[in-house]
Amino acid sequence: MSIYNAKEGKEYIISGVETLDEATKSFLFSLGCYTGEPITVITHLKNGCIVSIKDSRYHIDKQLAQAIAI
Numbered sequence: 437m438s439i440y441n442a443k444e445g446k447e448y449i450i451s452g453v454e455t456l457d458e459a460t461k462s463f464l465f466s467l468g469c470y471t472g473e474p475i476t477v478i479t480h481l482k483n484g485c486i487v488s489i490k491d492s493r494y495h496i497d498k499q500l501a502q503a504i505a506i
Contacts, residue, residue, distance in 0.1 A: 439487060440501035442477045448506035450475055455503040467494055469504060 442448055450473050453461050468490040469475065478486040484497040496504075 437506055438502045439475060439477060439504040439506055440480075440485065440498060442506060444477050444479055447474050447476045449473070451505045453503055454505050460500065460503060464500065464504065468492070475504065475506065 438454075439448065439450075450469060450471055452471050453464050453469065455461060464470075473489065476488040478488055478493060481495070484495060485501050486493055486495050487501075488494075
């Protein structure tokens with residue numbers, strides 16, 4: 437399941453980043469988004485969602501959200 441389909445307010449553990457695009461992997465890693473890290477969906481938006489990673493909030497688009505496996 438991806439973070440895009442996750443319930444709002446529930447904490448999940450990232451199981452991996454599922455994309456072949458190295459730039460996307462690198463960008464998500466720079467946000468602190470890597471295997472074993474907790475992530476919470478704050479709210480879903482029309483074309484993405486707002487997530488909390490390491491006490492920071494980020495707006496990520498649908499494509500990035502679908503690449504984050506939980």
